[in-house]
Amino acid sequence: MRRLFIAVCTGSLLAFACAHDKAASSPASSSPVPTPPLTPQATGQGGAASTVDVRATAAAIEILKGGGNAVDAAVAAAGVLGVTDPYSCGIGGGGFMLIYLADEKRVVAIDHRETAPRAMSREFFYEGGAPIPMMEVLTSGLSAGVPGMVRGWEVALQRYGTRGLSEVLQPGIRVAERGFEVDQFFVDQTTRNVDRFKLFSSTARVYLPGGKPTPVGGIFTNPDMAKTYRLVAEGGSRAFYQGEIARAIVDTLTNPPMAPDASRKVRLGVMQLADLEDYEARVREPVKTTYRGYTVYGVGAPTSGGLAVSLALNLLEGYEPASMSRVDFLHRYLESSRLAFADRTAYVGDPEYVDVPVDGLLSKAYAIERRKAIDPARAAPREVPAGNPFAFQVDPSPAPRMAATVPAVMGSAALAAAELDTPDRETTHIVTSDKAGNVVSYTCTIEFEGGDGIVVPGYGFLLNNELTDFDVPKSPTAPHANIPEPGKRPRSSISPTLVFKDGAPVLALGSPGGSTIITTVLQTLVNHLDFGMPLLEAVAAPRVSQRNSADGASQAEPEFLASPEAAALKEKGHVFGNAGPVAGMNAIGAVTAIRFNPDGTVTVVAEPKRRGGGSAMVVEGAAK
Numbered sequence: 113m114r115r116l117f118i119a120v121c122t123g124s125l126l127a128f129a130c131a132h133d134k135a136a137s138s139p140a141s142s143s144p145v146p147t148p149p150l151t152p153q154a155t156g157q158g159g160a161a162s163t164v165d166v167r168a169t170a171a172a173i174e175i176l177k178g179g180g181n182a183v184d185a186a187v188a189a190a191g192v193l194g195v196t197d198p199y200s201c202g203i204g205g206g207g208f209m210l211i212y213l214a215d216e217k218r219v220v221a222i223d224h225r226e227t228a229p230r231a232m233s234r235e236f237f238y239e240g241g242a243p244i245p246m247m248e249v250l251t252s253g254l255s256a257g258v259p260g261m262v263r264g265w266e267v268a269l270q271r272y273g274t275r276g277l278s279e280v281l282q283p284g285i286r287v288a289e290r291g292f293e294v295d296q297f298f299v300d301q302t303t304r305n306v307d308r309f310k311l312f313s314s315t316a317r318v319y320l321p322g323g324k325p326t327p328v329g330g331i332f333t334n335p336d337m338a339k340t341y342r343l344v345a346e347g348g349s350r351a352f353y354q355g356e357i358a359r360a361i362v363d364t365l366t367n368p369p370m371a372p373d374a375s376r377k378v379r380l381g382v383m384q385l386a387d388l389e390d391y392e393a394r395v396r397e398p399v400k401t402t403y404r405g406y407t408v409y410g411v412g413a414p415t416s417g418g419l420a421v422s423l424a425l426n427l428l429e430g431y432e433p434a435s436m437s438r439v440d441f442l443h444r445y446l447e448s449s450r451l452a453f454a455d456r457t458a459y460v461g462d463p464e465y466v467d468v469p470v471d472g473l474l475s476k477a478y479a480i481e482r483r484k485a486i487d488p489a490r491a492a493p494r495e496v497p498a499g500n501p502f503a504f505q506v507d508p509s510p511a512p513r514m515a516a517t518v519p520a521v522m523g524s525a526a527l528a529a530a531e532l533d534t535p536d537r538e539t540t541h542i543v544t545s546d547k548a549g550n551v552v553s554y555t556c557t558i559e560f561e562g563g564d565g566i567v568v569p570g571y572g573f574l575l576n577n578e579l580t581d582f583d584v585p586k587s588p589t590a591p592h593a594n595i596p597e598p599g600k601r602p603r604s605s606i607s608p609t610l611v612f613k614d615g616a617p618v619l620a621l622g623s624p625g626g627s628t629i630i631t632t633v634l635q636t637l638v639n640h641l642d643f644g645m646p647l648l649e650a651v652a653a654p655r656v657s658q659r660n661s662a663d664g665a666s667q668a669e670p671e672f673l674a675s676p677e678a679a680a681l682k683e684k685g686h687v688f689g690n691a692g693p694v695a696g697m698n699a700i701g702a703v704t705a706i707r708f709n710p711d712g713t714v715t716v717v718a719e720p721k722r723r724g725g726g727s728a729m730v731v732e733g734a735a736k
């Protein structure tokens with residue numbers, strides 16, 4: 113063990129973890145948590161972790177080295193990300209966690225999506241009979257759902273972890289208290305939000321110290337966040353959903369802490385203490401399909417991610433990549449994604465409110481029927497209509513229905529929330545594995561970059577604006593599977609994915625990026641499984657995303673637009689919008705992933721460039 117420690121500490125990969133260990137052994141230390149170089153790939157054993165942030169990855173590794181499992185490590189990483197990547201995730205938001213339990217050989221999903229308060233009404237998103245401009249809803253009390261994060265963490269740890277919140281939140285407390293060195297990405301994110309953050313005295317106090325973003329190289333601390341984590345570490349989820357934090361959340365939303373010189377008013381929220389007290393995370397069955405001999409698991413409704421990825425794979429499975437050119441296969445990838453998006457937008461909503469045709473969407477027979485809508489020679493020129501998966505349902509949906517249900521209908525009447533997406537500006541994905549073979553693929557979010565822009569005064573965390581993920585049809589009386597209703601969870605695109613072969617894990621992956629999450633996961637799977645790219649190359653490759661927008665266009669990164677494939681696809685009628693760069697970086701998604709190698713090692717990867725590059729580490733092994 114000693115030998116391993118020395119080996120690991122001489123490599124740059126785990127320099128942070130080792131520095132961190134030293135710091136942890138000196139509790140009096142108040143120096144900032146160091147920032148080592150990022151490494152996008154590592155191979156080894158004993159456990160692995162990858163996140164967008166080196167401190168979060170190191171926290172996961174620290175927990176694994178201390179004997180914690182993959183679930184403990186994922187929650188520890190999420191706790192740190194709530195401090196270092198606070199505009200993407202945090203305890204003011206929610207997420208979906210997909211877990212492989214090696215002992216039991218089964219996969220479970222923990223849905224801790226935010227919910228609409230019980231006083232929510234669909235009319236709240238209209239004024240004078242027309243939808244309120246979404247940019248106004250984004251920064252408001254109205255768009256905040258009841259946060260699911262803390263309950264989700266607690267459920268995950270109690271059911272599947274080996275450590276408690278009191279232990280796994282320690283790395284997050286440490287980083288919040290001692291601070292960390294700010295990088296360009298953090299500055300860019302803060303700068304893009306200055307006008308919003310200035311509206312609220314609490315947000316300006318935390319994120320605009322002295323009225324400005326902390327500059328690159330400056331040390332950012334968040335003692336209020338450390339205090340909040342301590343309360344949760346000591347009191348569990350009760351400390352968050354009842355008592356002083358809950359009261360502060362309700363006060364913040366119903367009486368926002370406006371700055372004296374705020375340039376505009378914001379809409380008030382309707383969340384009450386009972387909404388917080390009643391919040392429940394759901395342990396759900398995953399959705400599952402097969403693809404060329406692999407078994408692919410994802411999370412089902414209320415996220416559309418698992419269903420859309422599964423349907424697109426089922427469509428693609430009808431084509432043999434070896435028997436056609438890469439361009440011809442990419443054409444089918446784009447058209448399969450287009451069809452999957454048509455169905456996902458029309459039919460997926462909170463399964464406790466609408467009958468989502470899960471069996472039909474996952475049916476191989478439905479895929480055969482639906483594939484007939486793909487022209488092998490030409491791209492669809494515009495938005496395609498949804499298919500009819502209901503005809504392929506095996507059973508009625510087993511989900512309980514509540515009184516205020518509406519049937520799922522075609523999405524054409526709806527103004528898709530996806531229209532507001534700004535790819536790669538929100539959300540984050542964590543992957544972890546442990547020496548026992550457990551695996552976690554976990555996406556967490558506060559929705560828009562910086563959520564609703566409102567920090568809970570004195571508690572240091574931003575609240576989400578996840579309710580903007582509801583669809584707002586042109587008229588408040590138009591039915592849609594994803595309209596706002598009291599207590600409902602808005603549809604998500606989050607797509608944590610696990611791939612197995614012969615019962616053993618092969619891959620774990622996921623991404624941020626709004627509705628591009630689905631295509632990023634899909635394209636990474638195609639790159640790796642169909643085109644045979646090594647995992648890091650599959651992740652780094654230029655992205656192209658087809659989401660059935662009204663004009664029929666796909667969004668692509670500049671490198672893809674400049675490729676010969678793009679030129680050949682244009683010949684087939686494909687139209688591309690430019691999806692980047694944003695702040696000097698490519699703009700679609702930021703994957704983290706693990707490959708389980710046949711020799712028992714794992715290769716864990718993070719983005720080499722997007723979002724400034726992520727951090728992949730193993731417990732025993734090296735950066736390679």
Ligand code: GLU
Pocket residue numbers: 533538539557558559560578581603604605606624625626627629
């Ligand atoms: N709110 C988005 C969703 O749940 C995630 C945030 C994002 O990455 O855009 O699908």
